[in-house]
Amino acid sequence: MDKETYSQAVSQLVKLAQGDTGGSRVAAQVLLSAYNGEAWQLNVVDLCALDKPNYQAALDVIRGRVELYIEPHTLIANGGRIFEELWHRWERYHVENRAKPLCSACSGSGRMWIDDSTEIECKSCGGKGY
């Protein structure tokens, strides 16, 4: 494992984690657990949701973190701020929150429709989804 491969994998997963797909949630878990393993954990089975290039990037991040002892946010520009944003964006999966049941009003989406064309933050959970 070399630093360049690790850096590229972090950049790739950050882009994915900033999106809004099933893979985004997995990328966020990989990055945030490599960043702070006390506060974040990775569901290993969730790795099945990644396509092959992103799965490889996830393995590269895990290997880089373990074998090089380098924290992932130090490898990208504005990494501290970017990881802080990911921290807030994916709060649902923080160890303190991930076991909480889904909000029954919005089924965990954090959003609700008030008419056919207007979507708002769920009033019951404040958009948190739990």
Ligand SMILES: [Zn+2]
């Ligand atoms: Zn809700």
